Amino acid sequence: MTPPLLSLQxxxxxxxxVVANQAVSLAVxxxxxxxxxxxxxxxxxxxxxxxxxxxxxxxxxxxxKGQPVSIRNxxxxxxxxISMVFQHFSLFxxxxxxxxxxxxxxxxxxxxxxxxxxxxxxxxxxxxxQPERPVHTLSVGEMQRVEIIRALLSEPKLLxxxxxTSVLTPQSVEKLFLVLHKLVSQGCSILYISHKxxxxxxxxxxxxxxxxxxxxxxxxxxxxTNASLSRLMIGAEPPPLALTPHTPGALVLSVRKLHxxxxxPFGVDLENISLQVRRGEVVxxxxxxxxxxxxxxxxxxGEDTRAEPAVIEMAGQPAGHLDPHARRLLGLHFVPEExxxxxxxxxxxxxxxxxLTRGEALGAxxxxxxxxxxxxxxxxxxxxxxxxxxxxxxARSLSGGNLQKFIVGREISAAPAVLIVSQxxxxxxxxxxxxxxxxxxxxxxxGCAVLVVSEELDELFEISDRLHVMAKGRLSPxxxxxxxxxxxxxEWMSGLWPGNTVEATHVPA
Amino acid sequence: MFQxxxxxxxxxxxxxxxxxLALALTVLLGVVIFMALDKDPVRGLQMFFWEPIKSAYAxxxxxxxxxxxxxxxxGLAICYRSNVWNIGAEGQFVxxxxxxxxxxxxxxxxxxxxxxxxxxxxxxxGGMLWAGLVALLRDKFNANExxxxxxxxxxxxxxxxxxVYGPWKDPAGYNFPQSKTFESVTQIPRxxxxxxxxxxxxxALVGVGLAWVFLxxxxxGFAQQVGGLAPAAARYAGFSSRKALWxxxxxxxxxxxxxxxxxxxxxxxxxTPYVPAGYGFAAIIVAYVGRLHPVGMVFSAVLMSMFYIGGxxxxxRLGLPKSITGVFQGLLLFSLLACDTLVAxxxxxxxxxx
Numbered sequence: 001m002t003p004p005l006l007s008l009q010x011x012x013x014x015x016x017x018v019v020a021n022q023a024v025s026l027a028v029x030x031x032x033x034x035x036x037x038x039x040x041x042x043x044x045x046x047x048x049x050x051x052x053x054x055x056x057x058x059x060x061x062x063x064x065k066g067q068p069v070s071i072r073n074x075x076x077x078x079x080x081x082i083s084m085v086f087q088h089f090s091l092f093x094x095x096x097x098x099x100x101x102x103x104x105x106x107x108x109x110x111x112x113x114x115x116x117x118x119x120x121x122x123x124x125x126x127x128x129x130q131p132e133r134p135v136h137t138l139s140v141g142e143m144q145r146v147e148i149i150r151a152l153l154s155e156p157k158l159l160x161x162x163x164x165t166s167v168l169t170p171q172s173v174e175k176l177f178l179v180l181h182k183l184v185s186q187g188c189s190i191l192y193i194s195h196k197x198x199x200x201x202x203x204x205x206x207x208x209x210x211x212x213x214x215x216x217x218x219x220x221x222x223x224x225t226n227a228s229l230s231r232l233m234i235g236a237e238p239p240p241l242a243l244t245p246h247t248p249g250a251l252v253l254s255v256r257k258l259h260x261x262x263x264x265p266f267g268v269d270l271e272n273i274s275l276q277v278r279r280g281e282v283v284x285x286x287x288x289x290x291x292x293x294x295x296x297x298x299x300x301x302g303e304d305t306r307a308e309p310a311v312i313e314m315a316g317q318p319a320g321h322l323d324p325h326a327r328r329l330l331g332l333h334f335v336p337e338e339x340x341x342x343x344x345x346x347x348x349x350x351x352x353x354x355x356l357t358r359g360e361a362l363g364a365x366x367x368x369x370x371x372x373x374x375x376x377x378x379x380x381x382x383x384x385x386x387x388x389x390x391x392x393x394x395a396r397s398l399s400g401g402n403l404q405k406f407i408v409g410r411e412i413s414a415a416p417a418v419l420i421v422s423q424x425x426x427x428x429x430x431x432x433x434x435x436x437x438x439x440x441x442x443x444x445x446x447g448c449a450v451l452v453v454s455e456e457l458d459e460l461f462e463i464s465d466r467l468h469v470m471a472k473g474r475l476s477p478x479x480x481x482x483x484x485x486x487x488x489x490x491e492w493m494s495g496l497w498p499g500n501t502v503e504a505t506h507v508p509a
Numbered sequence: 510m511f512q513x514x515x516x517x518x519x520x521x522x523x524x525x526x527x528x529x530l531a532l533a534l535t536v537l538l539g540v541v542i543f544m545a546l547d548k549d550p551v552r553g554l555q556m557f558f559w560e561p562i563k564s565a566y567a568x569x570x571x572x573x574x575x576x577x578x579x580x581x582x583x584g585l586a587i588c589y590r591s592n593v594w595n596i597g598a599e600g601q602f603v604x605x606x607x608x609x610x611x612x613x614x615x616x617x618x619x620x621x622x623x624x625x626x627x628x629x630x631x632x633x634x635g636g637m638l639w640a641g642l643v644a645l646l647r648d649k650f651n652a653n654e655x656x657x658x659x660x661x662x663x664x665x666x667x668x669x670x671x672x673v674y675g676p677w678k679d680p681a682g683y684n685f686p687q688s689k690t691f692e693s694v695t696q697i698p699r700x701x702x703x704x705x706x707x708x709x710x711x712x713a714l715v716g717v718g719l720a721w722v723f724l725x726x727x728x729x730g731f732a733q734q735v736g737g738l739a740p741a742a743a744r745y746a747g748f749s750s751r752k753a754l755w756x757x758x759x760x761x762x763x764x765x766x767x768x769x770x771x772x773x774x775x776x777x778x779x780x781t782p783y784v785p786a787g788y789g790f791a792a793i794i795v796a797y798v799g800r801l802h803p804v805g806m807v808f809s810a811v812l813m814s815m816f817y818i819g820g821x822x823x824x825x826r827l828g829l830p831k832s833i834t835g836v837f838q839g840l841l842l843f844s845l846l847a848c849d850t851l852v853a854x855x856x857x858x859x860x861x862x863x
Contacts, residue, residue, distance in 0.1 A: 303744050325747030334745075342741040347519070355731050356746040366728035 003066040005030045005189050006051065006082075006158055011060035013046055020046040021057070022213045028158065028206075033180065033190040035200040035221060037233055038210035039429040041399060044193045045087075047210070048160050051191070052084045053077040081157035085147045085164060091135045093266075098131035101150045114153075121152055125179045136266055140290055141172040148179070159183065160191045165199060166455065169288055170490035177203055195233070195430075197226050209233055234430045244445070248465070249279030252449040253300075253332070253418045254313045260299055260306060268292040268473045270299065275468065275475060277418060277449040282440065283478070284464030285453040287493055292473035293453050294337075297422050300451075301334040302327040315417060328357060331417030335408055337426060337453075339400065343407045346396035350388060351377040353395050354410055384409030385435065401432035408436050412443055419443060422453045437463050457489055471495035513854040523852045528798050528805075530851075531844035532812070538840050548827050556826065557819030557837065567818075569704035573776055575814035576709040577602070577768035579806060581792035583713075583720045584764025586801040590724065592737030593757040595643065597658030598765040599789025600665035601636040605766025606773040607669055608635025610688060610780040613695040613773070614677065620694050628695055628774050629767065636766015637759050639665060644758040648751055654758070666785055673780050688780040697775040709771040716764070720803040733757065765789060791817070794842045813838065 004027040011024045020043045028034045038044045049055040051062065053071035061068055064080050071077050074084075091100050098115045105114060115131045122129045127145050135143065144164060151159055161180075165173045180190060180203060194200055200207060200221045207221040209232040217232040258273040270292050277283050287293060298304035299320075300312065307320035314322075314330040324334070336342045344353045351373045354361070361373035377391035386406045388398055395403060404425070411419060421440065425433035441463055444450050454460050460467060467484050469476040469492035476497040479488075491497070536554065543553035561571045581598050588595045595601075609632035616624050639661060646652040670686070679689045697707045723730040732748040733756060743750060768788065773780060795813050799806030820834025 301745070302747060323747045323749075324745060328747070336745055338741065341739045342745050345735055345739040345742045347738055348735075352731065355728065356735065356742060359728070362728050368726050368728060368731065370726075 002030060004028055004063075005032075005065060006191075007063045008047075008051070009061050009063070011047065011050060011057045011062070013043075013050060013055065013057050019213050021050070023060070024210070024213070024215055026208050026215070028189050028191060030157075030189055031184060031187045032206055033184050033192060033204040035204035035207040036191060036193045036210065037195065037197075037200060037207055037221075037229065039195060039234060041401075041429060042210040042233075043213040044210055045162060048084065048162060048191065048193060051077070052082060052160060078154055078156075081155070082160065083151035083154055083156035083158070084160040085144070085151055085162065087162040087164075087166065089143050089147055091143055091146060093136040094134060096132050096134050097129055097138070097146050100135055100146060101131075101153065104150050105153060117153060118149055121149055125152070125182060126175075127179060140288060141168050144168070144176075148176075152183075156188060158189045158191065160193070162193045163195075164192075165194070165196065169493040170457070170486050171494070173199070197221075197229050200229075211235065230430070245465075246280060246445075248281035249447065251276055251278050252315055253277040253451065255300070256311055256313075258296075258299060258307055258311050260295065260304070262295060263298075263304060263306070268295050270295050271473045273475045275451075277451050279417075279447050279449050280444055281465040282444050282450040282452060282463050284460035284467045284481075285451065285470055285475075286457060286460050286467055286489055287455075287470035289455055291470045291493075293422070293470055295473070296470070296475075297334070297336065297420065297453065300420055301332075301336070328414075333357065333411040333414050333416035333419050335411050335419070335421040335424065337423040339403050339407060340396060344395040344403060347394055349377075349392045349394055350381070350398075350406060351391035353406075354380070357410060358414060380406065380409040380413055383413065384439070401428040404428050405432055405436060408439060412439055416443075416448055418449045418451070420451045420453075424452060424454065425456070425459060433459075457486060469493055469497065471500075474500060476500070512857050513850070514857045516853060516855055519852050520855075524800060527848040527852055528800070528809070528845060531798070531841060531848045534844040534848070535837065535840045538844070539837065542836065546829065548829065553823065553827060553829075556822040557815055560822050561815045561818040566704070569706050570818060571811065571814050572706050572710055574817050575810040576706075576713050577772055577788045578792050578795050578813050579713045579810035580709070580716060580768040580771070581761075581765045581789055582795040582799065582806045582810060583716045583803060584761030585792055585796040586799070586803065586806060587720065587724065587730075587733065588757040588761040589796060590734045590737050590801055591753045591757040592740070593754055594655045595640060595658045595758055595761050596655055596793060597640070597643065597660075597662045597789070598761060598792055599785055599787065600658070600662035601639045601762040601765035602769040602772075602789045603662070603665040603669050603785050604639040605632035605636035605769030606780065606784045607665075607672065607769075608632055608638075608766065609770030610677075610691070610773050613691040614688060616692040616695050618692065620692065622694055624695055625697060625774065629697075629770050632766045632768075632770020632774075633763045634766065636762040636764070636769060638762070639766070640758040640762020641755075643762075644755050647754060662789070669780065669784060670782055673782055677780060679779075686782055690779045691774065695774050696778070697771055705776055707771070707775045709768075709775060712767075712771070714807075717803045717807060724803070729756075765792075791838060794838055798841060798845055812841075816841070 007027040009025050011021050013021045024047060036044050036047065046055060050057050053073045053076055062071060063069065069080065071080065098111060098118060101118055102111050102114045118131050127149060129142070129145055129149065135146065164176060168176065184190060192200065192204055204221055207219050208215060209217040211233060221229065255273055255275040258270055260270040262269050268291060273296060285293065299307050302322055302324035305321050305323060309318035309321040312320040314327060314332055317330060319327055319330060340346045354373060354377055361369050361376055363369050374391040381388055384405045386409065387402050398406065408424065424436050424440065428436065437459065440450055440452065452460065452463065461481060461484065464481050466478045466480055468478050469489060471493055472495055476492045539554065540550040543550040561567050581602060585595065585598055609628045612628045612631040642661060643654050643658045646657050647654045673688055674686045677688045679687055697709060700706045700708055700710055724734065733753050735746065735748055736743040736750050736753040740750065773784060777784065791813050795806055795809045798812065799809035816834055816837045820831065820837065823829040823833050824831055
C-alpha cells in the first residue's frame with residue numbers, strides 16, 4: 001500500500017480560552033480528493049493553516065510523503081508542493097491578472113514568460129482568463145480563478161481549497177468542479193474544506209469530520225447520507241422548519257424605480273429597483289454578493305439617505321430621506337451582515353449595544369436607566385438562548401453565532417413592522433442557524449413583513465415565500481418559491497432573466 | 510523567553526494598574542536621569558513628589574495648576590472618546606483668555622461684581638469659536654482636525670501677541686508687552702482666603718460630575734462615543750457623525766476657553782505673551798493617563814501639576830534646565846503607552862521552546 005501523501009498525527013493547537021484542534025489526525029492519499037467537513041468554528045481553518053505553515057501546532061507531527069516535516073512558513077509549504085486557495089483572496093486590485101500571478105512566483109521569470117505559462121495553464125484546464133485585465137474589473141468567480149491558476153502554476157502535489165464555492169453561482173461551481181476533477185485524475189491531491197454536504201459528495205472520495213476541534217469521524221462521503229454526515233458534524237440533525245402557506249396581508253415596504261449611483265469607488269450603481277414586501281411574507285433576495293445588495297441595504301436601512309423620499313415608502317409614508325432612527329420609528333428594523341463594528345460595538349457590553357436600536361430603557365432627557373437596560377438585555381439573552389455570561393459581557397467576546405442570535409433577538413423583540421435581514425446565518429453554526437431561521441418564520445407568521453438577503457440558496461428556499469435575484473445592481477422579477485429551481489436561480493444570478501438587457505459581466509457563467 | 514499573547518478580553522485590572530506601573534517606571538527613569546546629571550536622585554525626586562504636597566501653601570499651588578489641566582482634559586476626554594482629535598486645546602485656551610481679557614479690560618472702578626460672569630462666558634465662547642473653526646473646516650472641507658487644530662494654536666498665539674504688543678498694550682507699562690492689570694472686581698472669587706485657590710476648583714469638580722453623567726448615563730453621551738468606537742455602528746444606529754463632531758469640538762473648545770478665562774482673570778490678572786503655559790498640551794497627557802475617565806483625570810491632573818511645580822523647583826534649587834518638566838511629562842506618557850500593551854496582551858514565559 002502506498003504511504004499517504006500527507007498525514008497529520010496528534011495535532012493540537014491551543015489559543016487563549018479555546019482549543020482549536022485537539023489530537024487531530026488526518027491522512028490524504030496521492031490523487032485523492034479529501035474533504036474536511038465541519039461547522040464554522042470546528043477548527044478546519046486552523047488545521048489548514050498548520051498544514052500551510054501559517055500557524056505552528058503546539059503538539060503533533062506533520063508527515064509529507066512519509067517524511068516528518070516541520071513547515072515553518074508558506075514558502076516552505078510551496079517548496080514541498082502544497083498550495084492553498086484562501087476563502088479571502090489576496091490579490092492587488094490595481095494590478096493586472098498577470099502581474100498578480102507574477103508577484104507570487106519565482107522572480108527570475110519575466111512577465112512575458114509568466115503570461116505565456118498562465119495562458120497555457122488556463123487553456124489546459126478550460127479556465128478562461130484575460131491576463132491583461134486589472135483585477136478590480138473581475139468578478140469574484142474570476143478572482144478565484146486567478147488564485148487557482150496561481151496555485152496551479154507552482155505544480156502542486158496537494159491543493160488546499162478553503163470554502164471555495166461560497167462566492168460562486170451554481171453554474172460557476174460546476175465549472176470549478178470540472179477543473180478539480182481533472183486535477184485529481186492527473187494525480188494531484190486535494191484537501192477540500194466545506195460545510196456543504198452535496199458538494200463534498202460530488203467531489204471527494206474521503207472525508208474527515210471535525211467537531212469542536214476533534215475528529216468525530218472518517219468516512220467515504222459517497223456512502224453516507226446527509227443525515228449521517230450532519231450527525232457526525234453537529235451531533236444531531238436540525239429539526240425541519242415548518243413553512244405554513246398563508247396569504248400575505250397589506251403592503252408595508254415598497255420601493256419604486258430606485259436609481260442610485262454608487263457612493264464609493266468599486267461600488268455598484270442601483271438601477272431601476274422595484275420591490276414590495278407585504279405583511280406576513282418573507283421575500284428572499286438571492287445573488288452573488290457584490291451585485292448591489294450592500295448598496296440596496298444602505299438605501300433601505302437609511303444609512304444612505306440620497307434616495308428621493310417617495311421612492312421608498314414605509315407603511316404608506318415616503319421614507320427615502322429618513323435616517324435609520326426615523327425609519328425605526330416607522331417600524332423598520334434591520335440586521336446588517338457585519339455583526340462586529342456595525343450591528344454591534346465590539347468593546348461595549350451587550351446591554352449598551354441594545355441602545356443602538358432600542359430606547360425602552362431610556363428615561364426623560366435620554367437618561368439611561370441601567371437596571372432596566374440590564375433587565376432588557378437579560379430578557380433577550382434568555383429568550384433567544386444566547387450563550388453569554390450576562391448583560392455586561394462585551395459583544396466582542398461572543399462567538400459569531402451567539403452574537404448574531406443577540407442582534408437578531410434585539411431587532412425581533414422590537415416587534416417590527418418590517419424586518420430586513422442581511423446574511424442571517426453567515427458564519428453561524430448549524431444549530432444557531434436553524435434557530436434564527438425559525439425565529440424569522442415565527443415573525444412572519446405573526447404578521448411582520450420580512451426581507452432576507454442571502455448568498456445561500458438553500459436557506460432562501462427554506463424560508464422565503466417569494467424570491468428576487470440581484471445581478472449587477474438590477475433586480476429580477478419576483479418568483480414564487482415553488483417555481484424557483486437552483487438552475488433557474490443560477491441563470492438569473494448571471495443577469496439572464498427575461499426582459500433584462502444588461503448581462504451581468506460580474507458573474508460569467 | 511517572554512512572549513506576548515493576546516488576551517481574549519481586555520484586562521480591567523490592568524486598565525487601572527497600567528498608569529500606576531507607568532508612574533513607577535517614570536520615577537525609575539527619573540532617578541537614572543538625575544544620576545546621569547550628577548544630581549542627588551533623592552533630592553531630585555523630593556522636588557517632584559514631596560515639595561509640592563508638604564504644606565498647605567504648596568498644596569494650594571498644586572491645585573492652582575491642576576485646575577486648568579483638569580478642566581481642559583475633561584473636554585478633551587469627550588472629544589477623544591468621540592474619535593475627534595483636537596490637539597489644539599492650547600490655542601482654544603489662549604483665545605478663551607483673550608476673549609475673557611477683552612471683557613475684563615472694559616471694567617472700571619464702578620463696574621459691578623457680576624462682570625466676572627461675563628468674563629467667564631466670554632472665555633467659553635472664545636474657546637468654542639476657535640474650536641468651531643476646526644469643526645467647520647472638517648465638516649465642510651473634510652480638513653484633518655489634527656493639523657487644523659494644531660496650526661490654529663500658533664495663530665492664537667499670534668493674535669495674543671498682536672494685542673499685547675499693539676492695541677491692548679498698557680500705556681503706563683514702560684512699553685512692556687502686556688495689558689493693564691485688570692481691575693480687582695474682575696478677579697475670579699477666591700475659594701478661601703490665604704490661598705490662591707479660586708472657585709475654578711469647585712467648577713472643575715462639578716465638571717467632573719457632569720462629564721461622568723454625560724458619558725455614562727445619557728443617551729447623547731452614548732451616541733457620542735459610539736461614533737468613536739465603531740463609526741459604522743453609529744451610522745447603522747442613525748447617530749449623526751456631524752453632530753458628534755460639532756459637540757466634541759464645541760465642548761472641548763468651551764472647556765479650554767473656560768480654563769483660559771479662569772487663568773487670566775485669576776492667578777495671572779492681565780494679558781501677557783506668557784499666558785500660553787502649555788496647559789493645553791499637558792492636558793492631552795492628563796486625559797490619557799486618566800484613561801479618558803472623569804475621575805481618573807482628577808488624579809492625573811494633580812500628578813501633572815506636580816511635574817510642573819517640581820520642574821520649577823528643580824530649576825531654582827538644583828540648577829536643572831527648564832526642559833526637565835517636559836522630560837518628565839514625556840516619560841510618563843511613553844511609559845503609559847508601553848504599559849498599555851499589558852491591557853490587551855499578557856506576558857507568557859516560554860521555557861526553552863522557540
